Amino acid sequence: MRAIYMIIGLFSSLIIANQADIIKMDSFDLEAILSEDANRQPGTPERYAYSFNTNIDFFENAIAEFLDNGDIIWRLRLQSDDAVGMKVYFNDFYVPEASNLLIYSDQYDMVMGPFTSDNNHQDREFSHALIKGDVIVLEYFQSASSTESPALNISNVYHAYKDILGFYESSSERNCGSNVACDDGQFSDQINSVIFLDMNGYICSAALINNTSYDLTPYVLTAYHCVDPETPGEHNYFTFYFKHQSSSCSGSSGSYSYSRTGSTLRSSYYYSDFALLEMDYSPAASFNGYYAGWDRSSTSPQVSAGVHHPGGAPKKINYDNNDTAYSDGWYSSNTHWRLNWDEGGTEGGSSGSPLFDENKLIVGQLHGGSGECGSGTDYYGKISTSWNGGGTSTTRLSNWLDPNGTGQTSISGTYNGENGGDPPEVTLISPNGGESLEVGGSYTITWDDNFDDNISLKLYRGGVFAATLESSTQSDGSYTWNIPADIEERNDYKIKITNLGQSTVYDYSDAYFSIEGAGSVSISIMDVTLSSTGGIATIYMENDTPVAGYQFILSDTPNYIDITGIEDLTSSGFSVSANADGQVIAFSFTGGTIDPGSQPLADIAFEVAGGEEVSLCLTDPVFSSSSASLIPVTLGDCIDVELIQVILGDVNLDSIINVLDAVILVNAVLDSTSLDDLQEQAADLNSDGILNVLDIVILINLILS
Numbered sequence: 001m002r003a004i005y006m007i008i009g010l011f012s013s014l015i016i017a018n019q020a021d022i023i024k025m026d027s028f029d030l031e032a033i034l035s036e037d038a039n040r041q042p043g044t045p046e047r048y049a050y051s052f053n054t055n056i057d058f059f060e061n062a063i064a065e066f067l068d069n070g071d072i073i074w075r076l077r078l079q080s081d082d083a084v085g086m087k088v089y090f091n092d093f094y095v096p097e098a099s100n101l102l103i104y105s106d107q108y109d110m111v112m113g114p115f116t117s118d119n120n121h122q123d124r125e126f127s128h129a130l131i132k133g134d135v136i137v138l139e140y141f142q143s144a145s146s147t148e149s150p151a152l153n154i155s156n157v158y159h160a161y162k163d164i165l166g167f168y169e170s171s172s173e174r175n176c177g178s179n180v181a182c183d184d185g186q187f188s189d190q191i192n193s194v195i196f197l198d199m200n201g202y203i204c205s206a207a208l209i210n211n212t213s214y215d216l217t218p219y220v221l222t223a224y225h226c227v228d229p230e231t232p233g234e235h236n237y238f239t240f241y242f243k244h245q246s247s248s249c250s251g252s253s254g255s256y257s258y259s260r261t262g263s264t265l266r267s268s269y270y271y272s273d274f275a276l277l278e279m280d281y282s283p284a285a286s287f288n289g290y291y292a293g294w295d296r297s298s299t300s301p302q303v304s305a306g307v308h309h310p311g312g313a314p315k316k317i318n319y320d321n322n323d324t325a326y327s328d329g330w331y332s333s334n335t336h337w338r339l340n341w342d343e344g345g346t347e348g349g350s351s352g353s354p355l356f357d358e359n360k361l362i363v364g365q366l367h368g369g370s371g372e373c374g375s376g377t378d379y380y381g382k383i384s385t386s387w388n389g390g391g392t393s394t395t396r397l398s399n400w401l402d403p404n405g406t407g408q409t410s411i412s413g414t415y416n417g418e419n420g421g422d423p424p425e426v427t428l429i430s431p432n433g434g435e436s437l438e439v440g441g442s443y444t445i446t447w448d449d450n451f452d453d454n455i456s457l458k459l460y461r462g463g464v465f466a467a468t469l470e471s472s473t474q475s476d477g478s479y480t481w482n483i484p485a486d487i488e489e490r491n492d493y494k495i496k497i498t499n500l501g502q503s504t505v506y507d508y509s510d511a512y513f514s515i516e517g518a519g520s521v522s523i524s525i526m527d528v529t530l531s532s533t534g535g536i537a538t539i540y541m542e543n544d545t546p547v548a549g550y551q552f553i554l555s556d557t558p559n560y561i562d563i564t565g566i567e568d569l570t571s572s573g574f575s576v577s578a579n580a581d582g583q584v585i586a587f588s589f590t591g592g593t594i595d596p597g598s599q600p601l602a603d604i605a606f607e608v609a610g611g612e613e614v615s616l617c618l619t620d621p622v623f624s625s626s627s628a629s630l631i632p633v634t635l636g637d638c639i640d641v642e643l644i645q646v647i648l649g650d651v652n653l654d655s656i657i658n659v660l661d662a663v664i665l666v667n668a669v670l671d672s673t674s675l676d677d678l679q680e681q682a683a684d685l686n687s688d689g690i691l692n693v694l695d696i697v698i699l700i701n702l703i704l705s
Contacts, residue, residue: 021063025052025080025157033161043273043330043368045202045226046348048162048312049087052080058138058152070144075137080159083134085167089200089237091155093126095119096148101140105133114141121262121280124151127200127237129259130160132167158201164312164349165244166253176373177316177344180307182249186472187305187317189413189452190360193292194307194315194353196241197222205308205353206240207362208283209276210291210413211401218279218289219400220263221365222352223381227275230265232394237262240279242287245315254314258287266400269389272335272381273367275352276400288415292354293453294362294401295410298384300324301357303339308346308353308366310373318344322358328379330367336379337364345374355380359500360453361410412453412499425450426475426507428497433511437493438518440485441629445469445495446478447507453499457481460494460508472500483629489516519545521623523552523601524636525616530643531681534564534607537616541601543623545631547594549574549587552621554604556582560611560643569600578604593626608643615640646681649702653678662699669696 028050037047062076080086088103095101100114112128119126140152180191195206197220206222220240230236242258262280283289295301303320310316318341328338337355346353346366355364364380389396402408426449437443445457457469457479469481491514499505526540537554541547554563566578568586572594576586584604617638623631646653651661651668665683667673669691675683683691685698 021061021075022077022079023056023061025078025159027081028052028159030161040348042370043225043351045199045204045223045351046311047202048164049158049160049201051201052157052159054154054157056154056157058140058154059150062138062140072142072144074140074142077135077137078157079135080157081134083159083161084163085130085132085160085165086134086136087128087130087158087160087200088136088138088154089156089158090126090152092124092151092153093120094124094148094151096143096146096150098143099141099146099150101138101152103128103131103136103138105131105135106137107133107135121235123235125235125237127239128261129239129241129256130158130165130198132165134159156200162312164196164198164203165241165256166314176310176313176347176350177306177308177318179246179249179251180315180317181246181251183317186454187307187356187360189290189415189454190292190305190354190356191245191307191315191317192243192288192290192415193413194309195220196244196309196312196315197226197352198239198241199226200237202226203309203312203349204351205349205366206277207307207354207365208289208291209362209401210293210411211403212406212408212411213403214411214414216282216291216414216416217400218282219266220277220279221354221362222275222277223365223367224268224270224273224275225367226352227265227268227277230268230275232265232267235262235264236277238277240283242283242289244309251314258283267389267394267396269386269395271331272385272389273330274365274381274383274386274389274397276397278400290452291414292356292362293360293411293413294383295357295359296383296387296397297409298382300327301337301363303337303355304358304360305356306341306344306346306353306366306378307356308350310345310347311349313349316344318346325355325363325380327382330379330381334382335385336367336381338377338379340377341374345369345372345376346378347372359410361412412451412505415452426455426497426499426505428495428507428509431493431495431513432509433513435513437483437513437515438625438627438629439483439487439489439515440518440632441483441625441627443481443483443627444478445481445497447475447497448477449475449499451475451499451505456498456500458496458498460496461488461490462492463494466493469495475499483515487515490514518625518629518631519543519596520632520634521545521547521550521621522634522636523618523621525554525618525639526600528616528639528641530641531646533646534561534605535641537604537606538569539601539604539618540599540636541594542598543594543631544596546596546626547623547631548591548626548628549585549624550622551583551585553619554578554582554584555617555619556614557617558611558614560609560614561606562609563604563606565605567603567605569602570594576602591626611643613640613642646678648682648685649699651675651679651683651699653682657699657702659703662696662703665691665696665699669693 062074102113104111204226244254263277268275302322306318325337369378370376393399429446494509621633649657
């Protein structure tokens with residue numbers, strides 16, 4: 001339905017624009033407005049639009065087009081010259097079922113709606129997100145089946161004179177933090193919690209925030225001065241933009257496609273400058289909204305980052321080198337955290353943005369500061385002050401962020417509330433005690449949890465911290481630990497896993513595990529047996545630990561031999577293979593191992609391709625234990641081998657076949673002459689393993705030919 005009416009609206013506005021009446025806004029003194037903005041007091045929201053107070057009855061001013069089937073399309077154009085963007089506020093809004101409203105720009109491909117009866121609210125008010133351009137079209141589709149009277153009365157038309165959404169890709173050169181795309185992923189979750197907040201002509205920053213029920217109530221934390229003079233319980237039509245951020249470090253534009261409009265003010269407190277809103281609708285899954293965790297303790301936090309929208313720019317991030325924030329005041333003493341950023345800064349539009357501590361939990365929201373974009377001091381209203389605030393449900397956070405009164409001082413964040421309201425937990429599964437790990441090996445640490453925060457993994461030895469295995473990694477249930485070759489062999493190790501979003505959530509191995517040496521292996525060329533065409537090299541192994549697989553290279557210098565095959569000489573049932581270049585690999589499909597001992601390992605067959613002498617060496621060994629750890633290998637010496645190529649019929653081995661060879665062969669057949677191994681190979685011309693008259697006949701024929 002939406003796609004159909006988007007097409008109808010855009011097509012009709014271009015083709016039959018003369019059928020839509022036009023109401024043009026008056027001009028206003030932009031220079032005076034900009035001067036007021038320049039002299040804006042600290043702790044006040046950034047203005048981006050001029051508001052025209054109007055009283056426009058849509059149906060009294062729109063042009064109606066009557067369709068043959070009884071439906072009616074009403075159109076009204078609003079124009080405000082040189083506006084960057086426009087939006088309207090309805091002080092009387094009611095759309096009957098089967099009808100809908102589109103609001104779009106016929107200059108640009110931008111459409112809001114269709115708005116239907118689902119958008120009706122009990123206060124009969126309504127607004128929408130900003131639309132690019134200085135002309136917008138309101139198009140109402142009235143179904144012939146509708147029996148109710150609609151109501152569309154416009155009380156305000158907003159003329160945006162600042163490009164807060166980057167419609168025209170304007171950029172700021174001021175140092176108000178880095179684009180969040182430049183972050184190395186350390187704060188990716190926290191970045192996804194931060195919202196660009198449009199309060200009908202003014203802008204601030206805000207954050208989606210979690211509560212102890214983990215029920216995904218879309219609470220949004222921002223500054224009191226951003227919503228003043230809103231009163232608790234009052235509904236508003238603020239627009240919440242998610243993912244308004246550049247996709248690159250150097251980019252200056254961000255998406256404005258992920259928005260929700262409408263919320264109710266639940267609580268606020270002047271002294272700590274906080275306001276808690278509840279959005280009318282939860283962010284869609286495509287928004288990737290993260291419900292940030294928080295810490296309400298009064299201990300001065302170690303600051304790590306701040307994420308915000310300075311001047312409405314795409315999302316930026318500031319960093320602090322874990323300096324301690326100071327307790328200070330704005331309206332009264334000790335209500336705020338005071339700090340100076342190491343990297344980045346804030347300005348108008350940053351108000352209400354969250355301050356994250358070293359555990360990536362919100363500890364305050366931005367009130368204001370003494371400087372802009374990296375200069376001066378910033379003040380953040382404390383979560384600890386706001387927790388009890390003014391002592392009532394409408395002036396404190398506790399009623400909303402801890403609805404069941406659990407008394408928790410901090411909670412972690414979540415994307416989907418998958419823990420069903422249970423507090424975050426983590427359980428280390430392995431190593432959990434009794435395991436024997438090998439030096440130089442690879443081991444998979446596993447755990448179970450119910451949160452999305454990153455975790456840290458640390459190694460303890462005898463109950464004392466020994467090393468950090470991973471300072472921050474995704475909590476996906478497993479981590480591959482490559483055990484260092486120089487680690488001390490002991491039997492009193494434990495692993496500690498900690499939720500970085502809530503450091504009080506952690507677990508240890510239940511009992512000690514050990515780390516032991518990987519043993520050793522030595523291999524050597526034990527013997528080389530030559531034949532008339534090649535030979536066999538026998539490899540010998542000594543091992544004091546089981547071997548689960550191995551590989552090495554049998555090399556020859558110069559390259560006079562070609563490997564033709566290999567035979568496993570162990571009883572392990574290994575599958576073995578070798579290529580012509582001497583690369584050998586062996587392993588078990590069933591998990592078998594070669595037991596410790598001294599034993600022949602394999603026979604490697606080869607053919608002689610040429611030459612008289614070759615040096616055979618073993619190189620590049622890789623031997624594995626059953627836990628997939630490397631076993632240190634010692635290689636035997638290279639050996640030199642004389643390659644005698646036997647010529648069939650050359651019985652006296654003088655490289656000439658003649659009558660002398662025939663005489664020796666005849667005597668050998670008559671048992672009057674003894675032959676050595678090489679002479680026998682040369683004399684057995686039919687290769688049947690027997691010297692007889694058949695070999696003599698073949699030799700005589702060779703000589704005669």
